[in-house]
Amino acid sequence: MTKAKAAANKKENLTKTSVKKYHNYIGGEWVKSSSGEWFDNINPANTNDIIGRFPRSNQEDVDNAVAAAKAAATKWRRTPAPKRAEILFRLAQILEKNKENFTRDMTREMGKVLKEAGGDVQEAIDCTYYTAGEGRRLHGFTTPAEMPNKFAMCVRQPVGICGLITPFNFPMAIPSWKLIPALVCGNTVVIKSGEDVPLSTINLVKACEEAGIPKGVINVVNGFSEPGEALVKHKDVRLISFTGSTDTGRIIAEQCARDNKIVSLEMGGKNAIIVMDDADIDNAVEGSLWGAFGTSGQRCTASSRLVVHKKVYKKFCEKLVERTKKLKVGDGLDPKTEVGPVINEQAMEKILNYIEIGKSEDKATLACGGNRLTKGEFKNGYFIEPTVFTNVKRNHRIAQEEIFGPVTVVIQFETLDEAIDIVNDVKYGLSSAIYTQDVNKSFYAMEELYTGICYVNSATIGAEVHLPFGGTKGTGNGHREAGTQVLDIFSEWKSLYIDYSGKLQKAQIDEVEI
Ligand code: UN1
Numbered sequence: 028m029t030k031a032k033a034a035a036n037k038k039e040n041l042t043k044t045s046v047k048k049y050h051n052y053i054g055g056e057w058v059k060s061s062s063g064e065w066f067d068n069i070n071p072a073n074t075n076d077i078i079g080r081f082p083r084s085n086q087e088d089v090d091n092a093v094a095a096a097k098a099a100a101t102k103w104r105r106t107p108a109p110k111r112a113e114i115l116f117r118l119a120q121i122l123e124k125n126k127e128n129f130t131r132d133m134t135r136e137m138g139k140v141l142k143e144a145g146g147d148v149q150e151a152i153d154c155t156y157y158t159a160g161e162g163r164r165l166h167g168f169t170t171p172a173e174m175p176n177k178f179a180m181c182v183r184q185p186v187g188i189c190g191l192i193t194p195f196n197f198p199m200a201i202p203s204w205k206l207i208p209a210l211v212c213g214n215t216v217v218i219k220s221g222e223d224v225p226l227s228t229i230n231l232v233k234a235c236e237e238a239g240i241p242k243g244v245i246n247v248v249n250g251f252s253e254p255g256e257a258l259v260k261h262k263d264v265r266l267i268s269f270t271g272s273t274d275t276g277r278i279i280a281e282q283c284a285r286d287n288k289i290v291s292l293e294m295g296g297k298n299a300i301i302v303m304d305d306a307d308i309d310n311a312v313e314g315s316l317w318g319a320f321g322t323s324g325q326r327c328t329a330s331s332r333l334v335v336h337k338k339v340y341k342k343f344c345e346k347l348v349e350r351t352k353k354l355k356v357g358d359g360l361d362p363k364t365e366v367g368p369v370i371n372e373q374a375m376e377k378i379l380n381y382i383e384i385g386k387s388e389d390k391a392t393l394a395c396g397g398n399r400l401t402k403g404e405f406k407n408g409y410f411i412e413p414t415v416f417t418n419v420k421r422n423h424r425i426a427q428e429e430i431f432g433p434v435t436v437v438i439q440f441e442t443l444d445e446a447i448d449i450v451n452d453v454k455y456g457l458s459s460a461i462y463t464q465d466v467n468k469s470f471y472a473m474e475e476l477y478t479g480i481c482y483v484n485s486a487t488i489g490a491e492v493h494l495p496f497g498g499t500k501g502t503g504n505g506h507r508e509a510g511t512q513v514l515d516i517f518s519e520w521k522s523l524y525i526d527y528s529g530k531l532q533k534a535q536i537d538e539v540e541i
């Protein structure tokens with residue numbers, strides 16, 4: 028070992044020992060993992076920057092967390108929903124107060140630029156205000172009964188203990204999409220946070236603690252697949268809400284089916300923007316740019332296919348490539364940065380591998396980007412140049428598979444029906460978009476595009492919290508998060524029949540005699 032290297036190691040060890048330790052949150056206490064093990068939360072823009080050390084949790088930690096959630100369940104369920112909501116409104120205010128700090132923490136652990144991280148925290152705030160309002164609604168309905176002097180209605184009841192498994196790409200927004208509706212419906216939860224972004228979940232949960240959410244109602248276990256698996260298999264967990272890869276989602280769904288658990292899945296996407304020949308091209312280029320490269324392409328909603336009319340294809344590609352080359356890649360903490368790093372080494376390797384696949388696909392042209400950045404300010408991070416492939420065919424692997432990185436492909440078409448067919452011809456169905464000035468074409472596309480979300484004259488990203496979020500086919504399993512639709516995940520219906528006739532009635536009557 029060289030002297031310089033030894034000194035560097037020593038320095039690293041010194042920084043390691045002074046790194047802040049964070050804990051699991053179980054039954055209202057901040058506790059270590061019973062494994063006694065830890066893992067480092069590393070800044071993907073600079074791997075020398077260790078943000079904190081987090082417990083590497085195991086089955087026993089999950090058992091403890093579920094037991095705490097169980098112990099707190101009855102009291103929380105019996106707390107009137109408007110009272111639960113009052114605490115959640117307080118939570119929204121606390122999140123607002125801490126927005127700047129939470130934003131910086133998020134950029135540091137996840138890499139996305141400050142503006143986007145701020146948007147992520149804001150999405151959690153919006154979700155909290157919006158969903159807390161449900162505490163005074165949680166509507167059921169009344170309906171006539173078949174018998175005289177009988178009343179019929181239905182109400183929502185909590186499902187019980189919910190296991191929430193969250194991803195890295197929206198470190199505060201996605202946990203809030205699951206947590207807030209679960210709580211307003213009267214459930215208690217155990218969160219298994221994304222292992223690359225544990226601090227944002229801790230920040231969210233500390234805010235919940237400050238808002239006065241009772242002990243045991245929310246529990247957090249940090250770590251990798253072991254706690255996730257234990258949560259999915261735990262017999263006292265009634266529901267799993269998962270956002271992540273389609274492969275993991277399928278395994279979770281299979282396990283949940285075996286145990287009769289409710290399961291809600293939000294998984295991959297291969298979203299497309301159609302650009303018609305009558306579109307405002309500058310607007311379409313700008314939308315495509317941010318749809319493709321915002322969050323370094325690490326959104327389920329990313330615009331990873333651009334399906335462009337033959338007549339404007341050349342012009343569109345030229346403008347897109349010109350704009351892409353000018354994007355400023357760098358550390359998200361620098362306000363001038365437009366595209367940050369990708370989340371970790373494994374993700375980077377996967378993306379670079381897809382770039383190689385793209386290069387080897389028949390006639391596909393690497394129009395710009397395609398490399399890892401390794402020099403100067405990039406040397407300690409996971410940076411990939413924003414990459415555009417042109418002349419891509421609809422069946423190429425880079426046009427079919429989710430890459431989840433700063434890579435987009437341009438495909439040419441001649442008729443709107445062909446474009447719609449291309450967009451629908453993938454295994455996912457999250458988001459789609461069309462740029463056109465023609466109202467007839469836009470309505471036709473809105474009807475024919477088989478996705479959960481569809482945009483006109485705007486990219487495939489930017490869903491708002493009060494509309495249902497989710498997708499068709501391989502993207503999900505029929506549920507929707509956000510909006511009021513999310514209440515259907517976190518509550519079960521109970522139908523109530525009240526006989527006020529005061530008379531003796533045959534219990535099992537089929538024919539009604541008046
Ligand atoms: C995701 O990538 O999983 O619509 C969520 C959007 C964001 C949410 C994306 N509001 O792009």
